[in-house]
Amino acid sequence: MTTTGRLTTHVLDTMHGRPAAGMRIDLFMVHGDHTHHLLSSFTNADGRVDQPLLDGERFHPGAFELNFHVGQYFERMGVESENPFLDIVPVRFIMSEEAHYHVPLLVSPFAYSTYRGAEG
Template sequence: MSTLSTHVLDAVRGVPAAGIPVEAFARGTENDWHRVGSGITDDDGRVTSLADTPLDPGTHRIVFVTGDYFAAHDVEAFYPEVCITFVVTDERHYHVPVLLSPFAYSTYRGS
């Protein structure tokens, strides 16, 4: 069974990014997106179980609503949201962390 989690770190402040709304989507057969789960990053910047049900193989997307997070810290930011698209190929845990700053972000496939 494929599960999904994330972790967001604020690279500028050097702390976990708490309070960021996150939504997970799966691409349907007609290239439409349907939501498979959501959450808000906790005090450690994590959402440990982002999908409501196991992920099916295929293309998925996570959207991090970052604009309100930066505004709450009185920081001007270029990206109001971060969207990461990835492919689920097998039954395993998928962890998609984000290193966030006001004018850049990076991600990788974690474990």
């Protein structure tokens, strides 16, 4: 049986007004009070991961967490701060059906936002 569900993401650097290329992202499955690491990836030049994070037989409903390595990204971009604020931004969410879940992150060194997006 082929599943139609998939998980994608997109990271935009709102400080510089461009996609956040080269940001590390870790995906975890959440089991109650602990997590299980599923994969690590990096965003491409468009701020996206080249392949869906989960799709096909790897996709299944459940609770998940994406960890965006924002601090490393901005440090690599040369953003210096005596008092860094954001380091790893965790986004925990639930996928409850066979569908396309798109989890974008808009981020600066001091703030972020996310939502369930739609990607065509």
